[in-house]
Amino acid sequence: MDRRTLLKSSGLFMGALGLSTLASRAAIAAPAQAATQGSAVFIPSAKTPLLLNFNENSLGMSPKAQAAIINELPAAFRYPDDARAALISTLAKGNGLSDKQITLGNGSSEVIQMAIHAYCGKGTQLVCPDPTFNYAELYAEPMGTTITKVKLQKDTLAIDLKAMRAATEKFAGVSVVYLCNPNNPTATITPAADIEAWINSAPERVFFIVDEAYHEYVTDPRYASAARLVQAGKKNLIVARTFSKIYALAGLRIGYGLAAPEIIARLDTWASIDNTNLPAAIAANASLQDTAFIRQSLSTTAQSRKIVTQALDELKLAYLPSHANFIFHRVNSSSAAYRENMKKLHIMVGRPFDHTDGWNRLTLGTPAEMQAFVKALKTLRQQNLA
Amino acid sequence: MMNLAERAPDYIRAIAPYQAGKPISELAREMGLDEAAIVKLASNENPLGLPPKARAALEAALSDLARYPDGNGFALKAAIAERFAVTQDQVLLGNGSNDILELVARTFLRPGDSVVFSEYAFAVYPLVTQATGARAIEVKARDYGHDLDAMLAAIEPSTRLVFIANPNNPTGTLIKPGALLEFLEAVPEDVLVVLDEAYTEYLAPELRADVIGFLARFPNLLVSRTFSKAYGLAGLRVGFALASAAIVGMINRVRQPFNVNSLAQAAAVAALDDADFLARAVALNRQGMAQLTEALARLDLPYIPSFANFVTFHVGDAAALNSYFLRHGVIVRPLASYNMKNSLRVSIGLEEENARFIEVLEAALR
Ligand SMILES: Cc1ncc(COP(=O)(O)O)c(C=O)c1O
Ligand SMILES: Cc1ncc(COP(=O)(O)O)c(C=O)c1O
Numbered sequence: 001m002d003r004r005t006l007l008k009s010s011g012l013f014m015g016a017l018g019l020s021t022l023a024s025r026a027a028i029a030a031p032a033q034a035a036t037q038g039s040a041v042f043i044p045s046a047k048t049p050l051l052l053n054f055n056e057n058s059l060g061m062s063p064k065a066q067a068a069i070i071n072e073l074p075a076a077f078r079y080p081d082d083a084r085a086a087l088i089s090t091l092a093k094g095n096g097l098s099d100k101q102i103t104l105g106n107g108s109s110e111v112i113q114m115a116i117h118a119y120c121g122k123g124t125q126l127v128c129p130d131p132t133f134n135y136a137e138l139y140a141e142p143m144g145t146t147i148t149k150v151k152l153q154k155d156t157l158a159i160d161l162k163a164m165r166a167a168t169e170k171f172a173g174v175s176v177v178y179l180c181n182p183n184n185p186t187a188t189i190t191p192a193a194d195i196e197a198w199i200n201s202a203p204e205r206v207f208f209i210v211d212e213a214y215h216e217y218v219t220d221p222r223y224a225s226a227a228r229l230v231q232a233g234k235k236n237l238i239v240a241r242t243f244s245k246i247y248a249l250a251g252l253r254i255g256y257g258l259a260a261p262e263i264i265a266r267l268d269t270w271a272s273i274d275n276t277n278l279p280a281a282i283a284a285n286a287s288l289q290d291t292a293f294i295r296q297s298l299s300t301t302a303q304s305r306k307i308v309t310q311a312l313d314e315l316k317l318a319y320l321p322s323h324a325n326f327i328f329h330r331v332n333s334s335s336a337a338y339r340e341n342m343k344k345l346h347i348m349v350g351r352p353f354d355h356t357d358g359w360n361r362l363t364l365g366t367p368a369e370m371q372a373f374v375k376a377l378k379t380l381r382q383q384n385l386a
Numbered sequence: 387m388m389n390l391a392e393r394a395p396d397y398i399r400a401i402a403p404y405q406a407g408k409p410i411s412e413l414a415r416e417m418g419l420d421e422a423a424i425v426k427l428a429s430n431e432n433p434l435g436l437p438p439k440a441r442a443a444l445e446a447a448l449s450d451l452a453r454y455p456d457g458n459g460f461a462l463k464a465a466i467a468e469r470f471a472v473t474q475d476q477v478l479l480g481n482g483s484n485d486i487l488e489l490v491a492r493t494f495l496r497p498g499d500s501v502v503f504s505e506y507a508f509a510v511y512p513l514v515t516q517a518t519g520a521r522a523i524e525v526k527a528r529d530y531g532h533d534l535d536a537m538l539a540a541i542e543p544s545t546r547l548v549f550i551a552n553p554n555n556p557t558g559t560l561i562k563p564g565a566l567l568e569f570l571e572a573v574p575e576d577v578l579v580v581l582d583e584a585y586t587e588y589l590a591p592e593l594r595a596d597v598i599g600f601l602a603r604f605p606n607l608l609v610s611r612t613f614s615k616a617y618g619l620a621g622l623r624v625g626f627a628l629a630s631a632a633i634v635g636m637i638n639r640v641r642q643p644f645n646v647n648s649l650a651q652a653a654a655v656a657a658l659d660d661a662d663f664l665a666r667a668v669a670l671n672r673q674g675m676a677q678l679t680e681a682l683a684r685l686d687l688p689y690i691p692s693f694a695n696f697v698t699f700h701v702g703d704a705a706a707l708n709s710y711f712l713r714h715g716v717i718v719r720p721l722a723s724y725n726m727k728n729s730l731r732v733s734i735g736l737e738e739e740n741a742r743f744i745e746v747l748e749a750a751l752r
Pocket of ligand 2: 429430481482483484485508551553554555582584611612613614620624625
């Protein structure tokens with residue numbers, strides 16, 4: 001581990017630019033919560049823009065989670081130890097693991113960061129799909145890690161596991177493999193059988209971060225969480241999950257990692273103390289028990305996906321199979337021009353991703369929001385802009 | 387097969403995890419006690435609870451939590467900048483001030499560097515130092531407080547950081563403004579002084595250093611503050627630092643983009659504006675301090691005069707007394723991990739909580 005590069009290198013500067021760009025986007029996007037709820041017609045405006053760019057859950061959190069927070073607010077003057085312990089225990093039970101196999105993060109971003117800090121540095125390699133969610137790369141690069149990006153497969157835009165594996169075989173030192181399943185921005189899945197075959201047969205010098213931020217949305221039987229490898233006692237991976245997506249708690253910042261006890265112990269030295277706040281832990285714990293809310297989120301996402309795919313079919317815009325709360329689809333212009341045109345109609349859609357010009361990542365909000373989106377898309381089509 | 391955990395550098399494996407105050411629910415389970423009857427005086431929290439204005443702000447903020455927080459913390463930074471008469475680019479936000487301490491270490495330390503702090507100073511300083519692979523230079527305390535002359539003398543060419551807690555946790559000791567100024571004047575310019583003022587709100591005005599004035603004079607000063615103590619927001623996790631724009635800018639590069647959650651940001655803005663609550667918290671602390679120290683004196687238990695919201699006292703067998711407290715539903719903080727195995731730290735609570743502590747203490751000594 002060489003921390004020098006973390007601080008002084010120009011690489012850090014570039015990584016930091018990436019981070020701050022991300023952060024400021026949230027600042028631009030003023031919330032339109034009131035307008036996005038329910039099934040009433042949604043009319044995007046400058047004051048209430050339609051936010052389909054961060055893969056947040058427009059439904060808002062589970063009512064049980066909200067009630068739990070309100071109930072526990074008076075205790076928020078206390079450090080969060082109790083609530084954290086309770087959440088860890090629920091997560092352990094729910095995932096068939098022990099408490100020592102769970103770590104909490106200030107968002108799953110922090111779980112990814114802990115793993116990168118623990119395993120990356122000079123003389124190590126990070127292997128990641130390209131494009132994918134780029135935090136692993138942002139954290140690893142300033143540490144002097146060799147970054148090896150492996151392009152998605154040509155037509156399907158599926159993750160190219162074979163090529164990623166070849167990259168680890170060519171590298172003599174420690175390789176950290178970042179796998180995002182479903183992948184962001186494509187919303188496609190990598191079959192469990194393929195991931196498991198690799199993780200089960202990989203040499204000891206290869207460590208896997210399996211980012212399952214959208215895990216709860218997947219219904220395809222070819223998918224399975226890599227948590228079952230952790231259950232089986234594998235020590236060469238961590239599974240990162242978040243409460244920011246289906247559980248709608250992005251503003252509270254809470255995620256978790258599942259791994260072998262010794263991996264968790266090692267990662268915890270990189271976690272900031274008391275890193276998850278009390279309302280977050282309370283809300284996360286209540287959300288896990290609210291199966292009705294999960295069903296509702298899944299069914300509204302399915303409805304919204306249908307509204308969008310029907311329109312894309314109608315407009316003859318290709319798209320990838322969506323296994324998450326977003327969809328990756330073709331546009332009839334450059335991605336940047338399309339985003340700009342949508343922005344003029346007060347709709348924020350997606351953000352730039354490498355090598356995929358002519359595509360856009362669209363968050364699936366409520367059905368009412370997606371109807372507003374479809375209307376805008378058709379307007380752009382009439383003007384030959386989409 | 388090589389164990390991946392063993393690949394961690396020695397300096398990481400050497401870290402003993404931070405020991406937090408025992409959770410109430412855990413004690414209730416272990417001892418078969420009623421949670422409501424347990425008095426927790428272990429984590430230097432604010433016994434008054436949340437500031438009323440923060441409570442209202444939290445409720446208003448609840449509806450928007452599905453969205454990511456403002457990663458730049460605009461409203462909170464603006465409120466802090468206004469309150470302390472600094473510019474917004476001099477304000478750094480943290481997920482608690484622990485996050486600030488860690489970010490500073492991560493930004494400025496690498497293996498081979500050294501860090502100066504005092505014996506008995508806040509436990510997180512050695513932790514964050516070790517995590518970066520830097521070397522800790524621990525300077526012997528004088529009367530349980532910082533020996534600034536010795537700390538100055540301990541600075542080496544490899545020294546990048548000095549941590550100072552003022553008042554210090556767990557000893558409650560204070561460095562007077564004049565001594566602090568002299569120290570800052572003497573510290574080499576290329577050494578960053580991290581002045582951790584987690585408990586500064588409890589100080590009488592004449593004991594408070596003019597750190598804002600210091601900031602203008604010393605570009606190598608960073609002042610860390612928290613909303614966890616006098617502001618009553620420990621569970622929400624928010625702290626901040628004031629420093630030169632250059633230093634803040636550098637640290638922002640390693641900060642998590644969304645490190646402070648939306649509720650914490652909203653509550654902190656409101657708490658800054660709740661002067662009445664702060665005044666009540668400080669007054670209650672003064673009374674509670676008198677109540678506890680009078681009892682300690684009456685029971686012939688020596689204690690370290692404290693300027694914070696807790697007091698550390700010495701007993702023969704602190705471990706035995708601690709388990710007696712636990713059995714009777716009182717949680718205090720043993721200090722063996724600070725190498726003070728004959729001492730216990732008690733946080734100042736509400737009058738009746740302090741009374742319960744005194745009652746159990748008297749029974750234990752009888
Ligand atoms: C794949 C993936 N991982 C992780 C995250 C980070 O989520 P958080 O830090 O909010 O848990 C995101 C957010 O967009 C994501 O898409
Ligand atoms: C001296 C000192 N600094 C910093 C902290 C960290 O507090 P927080 O992370 O809650 O801001 C504490 C907490 O006990 C402390 O005593």
